[in-house]
Amino acid sequence: MADLIISQRRRFSILFSLAIFFSLFPYMRLVPLAIDTQPTALVFSALAFLFQPHHKLPAAIYLLLVLFACAAFLMLFSGVDFSSIRSLLGYLTILFTAYIFYLSARDDLDRFQSLLNFAIVVWLSVGLIQTLFARDFLTWTISDWRTTDQRGVTSLAPEPTFYGTQALFFMIMQIIVRPRLWQITACAVSIVAFAASSQILLVIVIALCIVFPTLLTSRSGRKAAFVLLLVMAAGAALAVDLLEGSRLVSLATLLLEDPTALVLVDQSGNDRFASIFVSLMSAYQNALLPHGLSGSVFQSKFVEMKILFPELLWFAPPTTTIMSGIGRMFFEIGAAAFLFVFLMLYLFRRSTIELRWRCFVFAAFGGVLFTAIPLNHPLVGGILGLLIWRANRQQASSASSMVLTPRIATTS
Numbered sequence: 001m002a003d004l005i006i007s008q009r010r011r012f013s014i015l016f017s018l019a020i021f022f023s024l025f026p027y028m029r030l031v032p033l034a035i036d037t038q039p040t041a042l043v044f045s046a047l048a049f050l051f052q053p054h055h056k057l058p059a060a061i062y063l064l065l066v067l068f069a070c071a072a073f074l075m076l077f078s079g080v081d082f083s084s085i086r087s088l089l090g091y092l093t094i095l096f097t098a099y100i101f102y103l104s105a106r107d108d109l110d111r112f113q114s115l116l117n118f119a120i121v122v123w124l125s126v127g128l129i130q131t132l133f134a135r136d137f138l139t140w141t142i143s144d145w146r147t148t149d150q151r152g153v154t155s156l157a158p159e160p161t162f163y164g165t166q167a168l169f170f171m172i173m174q175i176i177v178r179p180r181l182w183q184i185t186a187c188a189v190s191i192v193a194f195a196a197s198s199q200i201l202l203v204i205v206i207a208l209c210i211v212f213p214t215l216l217t218s219r220s221g222r223k224a225a226f227v228l229l230l231v232m233a234a235g236a237a238l239a240v241d242l243l244e245g246s247r248l249v250s251l252a253t254l255l256l257e258d259p260t261a262l263v264l265v266d267q268s269g270n271d272r273f274a275s276i277f278v279s280l281m282s283a284y285q286n287a288l289l290p291h292g293l294s295g296s297v298f299q300s301k302f303v304e305m306k307i308l309f310p311e312l313l314w315f316a317p318p319t320t321t322i323m324s325g326i327g328r329m330f331f332e333i334g335a336a337a338f339l340f341v342f343l344m345l346y347l348f349r350r351s352t353i354e355l356r357w358r359c360f361v362f363a364a365f366g367g368v369l370f371t372a373i374p375l376n377h378p379l380v381g382g383i384l385g386l387l388i389w390r391a392n393r394q395q396a397s398s399a400s401s402m403v404l405t406p407r408i409a410t411t412s
Contacts, residue, residue, distance in 0.1 A: 002109035009152065009168045015051055019044035019100050020112065023378035026166075027142045029158050034137035034143055036158045041091065041378035058102065060388045063343045064381070066094045067329075070292060070336040078292020083320050087332060089291040090375030101385030106392075113177060120170050124186050127194035129156040135179055136372035152196030155272045163190065164197025168204065169379040172365055175357050176386045199371055200274065201259065207363035257308060267315045272323060274316030278305045283334060290334035295320025298331060323372035325364030325380065343384075361387075 022028065022041040029038050057065075068091040075084050104112040129137045130153035139145040144319035146363050152160040171187035174180060191200055216222055263273045282291065282301045291297050302318035322328040348362050365383055373380065 005208050013082070015044055016100065016251035017111070017115070018103070019048045019097070020104055020115050020167075021381050023097055024115060024170075025122075025156060026378050027162070029141065029143050032143070036144060036162070037374055037376050037378075038143075039093075039376070040091065041240070042093045042096060042376065045093070045378070048100055049096055052103070052139075055097065058373045058388050058392050060343055060384075060391065061095070061099055061348065062100055063339050064091075067091055067333070067336065067339055068095050070333045074290050075293045075332060078294045078297065081294055081296070083295030086294035086376070088326070089293075090328075093376045093378055094381035094384065098388065101382040102389045102392075103329030103385075105386055109177065116170065116173060116177070117183065120174075120183055120186050123155050123163070123166060123170070124190050127153055127190055130155065131194050153194050154188070155194065160195045161197045161199050161372070164195035164200035165371075165373060165377075166379070167191045167195065168200050168364060168368060169383065172361050172383055173379070173386055175361055176353060176383070176390060179354075179357055200368075203239070203364055203367035203371065206367055209358050210358045210363040211356050214359055235252060263312070270313070270315040273315075274302070274305075274313050274322035275319075275321075275372065277309075277312065277328050277368055278302050279322050279324055279331040281305060283327075283330040286333040286334070288330070290336070291331050293332050295322075298322055301331075323376055325371075325373045326366075327368040327370070328375060334402035340365075347384075347387040347391050352393060383412035 019041060022038070022044055026037050026038070026041055030040055033039070051160065068088075071091040072089050075088050078084060101112075126138055135153055136145065136146070138156065139154065141156060142154075144159055145154060146159050147154050153163070154160055155163045155166075156165055157163040167190035171184055174183040175189070191197060193203070201237075208376075210219050215389045263269050278301060279298070282298075282305070291301070299318050299320045306313045306316075306318065322331060326337070329340055344366065346357065353361060369380070
């Protein structure tokens with residue numbers, strides 16, 4: 001019996017590590033699938049969940065289970081096609097990876113930190129090699145590599161924006177676990193110098209603007225705010241000098257001259273804005289009733305919106321893919337998406353992360369979820385799992401103090 005238990009735990013440990021590894025390398029393909037985000041992390045997370053000896057789910061995980069149940073129920077009535085199956089797998093990925101990352105932080109935080117350190121170094125090193133020597137270095141490990149000379153490198157992602165998103169996710173996870181300078185700096189270098197992703201830099205700037213007022217509440221915070229302004233100014237000047245002629249600098253110049261031009265002039269900006277606008281506007285016009293998971297429904301709504309708002313949607317072609325995580329939820333499952341919003345607010349309130357770091361984490365994570373991030377990206381659920389761990393750790397500490405207090409009082 002003891003040997004059986006040990007064998008089961010060893011099997012779970014291997015599956016557990018593989019699930020975390022492929023979550024940190026979500027675009028690495030083991031089989032030739034013509035999709036960006038590979039399902040490998042979902043497969044190993046599901047297997048680890050099944051082989052996990054005891055299923056004691058935190059209450060927050062049940063909300064993710066309800067989201068998946070809503071999506072599965074709607075798929076039965078909205079028709080089953082490739083796009084609906086892909087969407088459903090996105091909700092399932094969030095559920096399983098959130099649980100796996102929660103267990104990782106709760107039971108073996110050192111192992112998780114080691115895997116995260118390894119991922120940060122590998123992604124940074126590949127980005128450096130691509131920048132200095134060969135832009136196509138290790139691109140054979142992913143299914144569809146795409147970039148241009150005016151854009152940044154991709155590291156182990158299909159395109160620079162995905163690389164920037166991955167680096168930002170690493171930064172967020174490191175802050176949740178414990179803010180450490182070298183990991184955060186490495187992620188920042190990946191975003192600015194290698195990926196040169198304007199979308200992710202915009203998310204970071206907005207997050208920093210939200211964090212800034214929290215720094216003014218103390219003397220040390222005001223010093224940190226002053227240093228932050230100096231670093232941002234120096235970084236902007238250095239970026240303009242080093243990345244002259246790149247798409248990042250041209251977009252920054254366009255944004256400073258006329259902020260609306262980012263949507264009304266730039267084709268890529270209009271394309272990304274269109275998914276957010278069409279999905280949320282359609283949800284609003286439908287009184288937050290669900291549209292279902294079929295991509296053809298979104299495409300028909302896209303065509304209607306282009307007729308109604310020709311100036312706003314002047315470039316973006318109608319598509320079956322919703323390039324917005326939050327937009328996808330509200331379009332597909334309607335008002336049930338507020339369960340996700342409620343979960344985020346609950347985790348923000350219960351988190352033990354220092355306020356300024358907490359504001360940055362939730363602002364940056366929430367900002368990325370509005371952009372072209374697929375729900376089947378395993379680190380969406382992974383970050384939620386780490387936040388759930390943080391919230392439950394506070395509850396565990398509170399429970400421990402309540403138990404110990406009477407015992408101390410009795411013995412005194």
